[in-house]
Amino acid sequence: MNNINPNLNTNSFIKIKKFLLSKSKYNFCNFIFFVISISLIFNFLTWIFINSNWKVVTSNLNLYAFGSFPPDQQWRPTLWFFSLLSITFITVYGPKWNWLRKNLIFGWIGTVPLGIYLLNGGLGLNPVMTRHWGGLTLTILITSCSILFSLPIGILLALCRRSSIFLIQKLSSFYIDVMRAVPLIAVLFFGQLLIPLFLPVGLEIDRVWRAIIAFTFFVSAYIAEDIRGGLQSISNNQIEAAKSLGLNKHQINIFILIPQALRVALPAITNQLIGLFQNTSLMSILGLMELLGVSRSILANPEFIGQYIEVYIWLASVYWLFCTIMAFVSKKLEQKLTINKGY
Amino acid sequence: MSKNKKIFFQILLVFAVLGFLGILINNLIINLTRTGIGFNFNWLTKPASFSLAEHPLPYSPSDSYAWALFMGWMNSLKVIISSLVLATCFGTLIGFLRVGKNSFFRVITAGYITVIRQTPLLIQLMCWYFVGFLGIRNNSFLNISNLLNISNKGIELFGLNLSSEFSALLFGLSIFSSAFIAEVIRGGIQSVPIGQWEAFRSLGISEKQGFIKIIIPQALPAFIPGLTSQYLNLAKNSTLAIAIGYADIYAINDTIINQTGRAVECFIILIFSFLILNLLITKVMGIIDKSIMKSRI
Numbered sequence: 001m002n003n004i005n006p007n008l009n010t011n012s013f014i015k016i017k018k019f020l021l022s023k024s025k026y027n028f029c030n031f032i033f034f035v036i037s038i039s040l041i042f043n044f045l046t047w048i049f050i051n052s053n054w055k056v057v058t059s060n061l062n063l064y065a066f067g068s069f070p071p072d073q074q075w076r077p078t079l080w081f082f083s084l085l086s087i088t089f090i091t092v093y094g095p096k097w098n099w100l101r102k103n104l105i106f107g108w109i110g111t112v113p114l115g116i117y118l119l120n121g122g123l124g125l126n127p128v129m130t131r132h133w134g135g136l137t138l139t140i141l142i143t144s145c146s147i148l149f150s151l152p153i154g155i156l157l158a159l160c161r162r163s164s165i166f167l168i169q170k171l172s173s174f175y176i177d178v179m180r181a182v183p184l185i186a187v188l189f190f191g192q193l194l195i196p197l198f199l200p201v202g203l204e205i206d207r208v209w210r211a212i213i214a215f216t217f218f219v220s221a222y223i224a225e226d227i228r229g230g231l232q233s234i235s236n237n238q239i240e241a242a243k244s245l246g247l248n249k250h251q252i253n254i255f256i257l258i259p260q261a262l263r264v265a266l267p268a269i270t271n272q273l274i275g276l277f278q279n280t281s282l283m284s285i286l287g288l289m290e291l292l293g294v295s296r297s298i299l300a301n302p303e304f305i306g307q308y309i310e311v312y313i314w315l316a317s318v319y320w321l322f323c324t325i326m327a328f329v330s331k332k333l334e335q336k337l338t339i340n341k342g343y
Numbered sequence: 344m345s346k347n348k349k350i351f352f353q354i355l356l357v358f359a360v361l362g363f364l365g366i367l368i369n370n371l372i373i374n375l376t377r378t379g380i381g382f383n384f385n386w387l388t389k390p391a392s393f394s395l396a397e398h399p400l401p402y403s404p405s406d407s408y409a410w411a412l413f414m415g416w417m418n419s420l421k422v423i424i425s426s427l428v429l430a431t432c433f434g435t436l437i438g439f440l441r442v443g444k445n446s447f448f449r450v451i452t453a454g455y456i457t458v459i460r461q462t463p464l465l466i467q468l469m470c471w472y473f474v475g476f477l478g479i480r481n482n483s484f485l486n487i488s489n490l491l492n493i494s495n496k497g498i499e500l501f502g503l504n505l506s507s508e509f510s511a512l513l514f515g516l517s518i519f520s521s522a523f524i525a526e527v528i529r530g531g532i533q534s535v536p537i538g539q540w541e542a543f544r545s546l547g548i549s550e551k552q553g554f555i556k557i558i559i560p561q562a563l564p565a566f567i568p569g570l571t572s573q574y575l576n577l578a579k580n581s582t583l584a585i586a587i588g589y590a591d592i593y594a595i596n597d598t599i600i601n602q603t604g605r606a607v608e609c610f611i612i613l614i615f616s617f618l619i620l621n622l623l624i625t626k627v628m629g630i631i632d633k634s635i636m637k638s639r640i
Contacts, residue, residue, distance in 0.1 A: 033447070164349075165349055166353065167353040168353075171356075181575075183580070183593070186617070190610060193610075194610060197371050197374045197375070197607065201373060278462070281465045282465060285465075292465060308478065309478075312473075315466050316462040316470075319461065320458065323461040323462075324457075
């Protein structure tokens, strides 16, 4: 130890000082921020792995996934999850067979009736009341049903807004503008409290379906605007070319405009889908037992009282994971659908 | 389509829409008379008989429902404007760091934006309220000699008292919106052609000067439409206040519906309050847009 050069310490100190202050004065600032963030992350990780109590999550996993779905019937939502997972996998990594690619869209559409059948029962399965639906199952069901219904309505509204007929154009503009001006919670509240008032006596729609209808009302207006943007991006040459081929107006819409508009609007529609998935959490305010609703009832349980942080971190990571998967799938789809790369 | 055909079609459409609305309104009238509520706005002048934790103007439970609704509207406006300012400052800072040269800050801000954007606002709000404010066990979390005091009763800043509900909503909304605003800012700055950067560098203008004097003025018009839609979203998102018990316009409407059962009237009031709010924001942003356009010429 004694034969160490006494200058080494000061030298290294000067070196460190030079390193910190040499390139620019920001480097030092950088270093401090780096240390602060590392210590924050370290604290967070120690809390997650040592100080927190994850029993509130691990002992309720069933509730988070299925709500109060009858335990002996829980294979049905599980089966549905697996079918969704496999079709996602096929879409992203599946083989490039033409017939498969062409029919994949029907597979996606088919998952929604399959899910409704599996959850609802009937036709050989035990019927399960909608008040037993809950957790992640209900969140995914509301999201997928709403997006499936609002896509065609959105396309129709977008076409109507560009229509040459004055009244149709004004009506759809009015609908879209009003829906986009009103907060979602008001629309959902309309669905839960006011839809029953507008129905004839004796006809009743279930709570879950009213939520899906309200979401469809809301999301279709936003999707209509996204598709309108897509329609506007198509050059007039396309329409002229189609006309010169002798296609009529409806054929132009169906074969030329809508497919191209959908491809352009795909990122925007994915954003709507992600927003919709997150916004299903609002239904917990209106009393549905979806992911957040289940968590609120778990937090009200005296056994788990006050364990907010664990539950919220768990929920946030579940939502984050699903949103990231959706964004990833949409990015892959976008790459697959892009043509004229060297345009 | 020929002109006559178009007119005929429109008349048919009018009848179809009127008929559909007629059926709905008929159903509504039947349902309302059956429950014995009816449809009128006379109840607005009756005393509200519920108290509000927060009211910018004097209010007591003996005041009318209309006054309570107005207080709710003012509360909404208060939280919208304050979080709009905070979110813009914060979002701009993050947006600048996101496109900046510093790779460490780029990574941090990118992570921040993805995490905030991919988790529901409702969970963030509840986290801020239940964990952030109500979770403070001892008397105060941060106390700087009468200037700033953060406790489970809220924030006290220079003698200004902010309730914990308001503060949680303010933080939640600002941080959620700031992630979206940062993306708008990034898009705006990236819309300025790279040649502009090269040009000011070749003229010997410093990075800071060039960024402020050359890049920002050109990016400003690209910010405005994105910012407007984010502000409108912020205004709409402020209705989630009901989840943490802040008395905004939606929460007060909800209370009134629970008290009186007048869902239809309250829904109409709610929609009109929001149309007015939206009009306010779009008008103000339109004026800002115009002044920016003027200053460019």
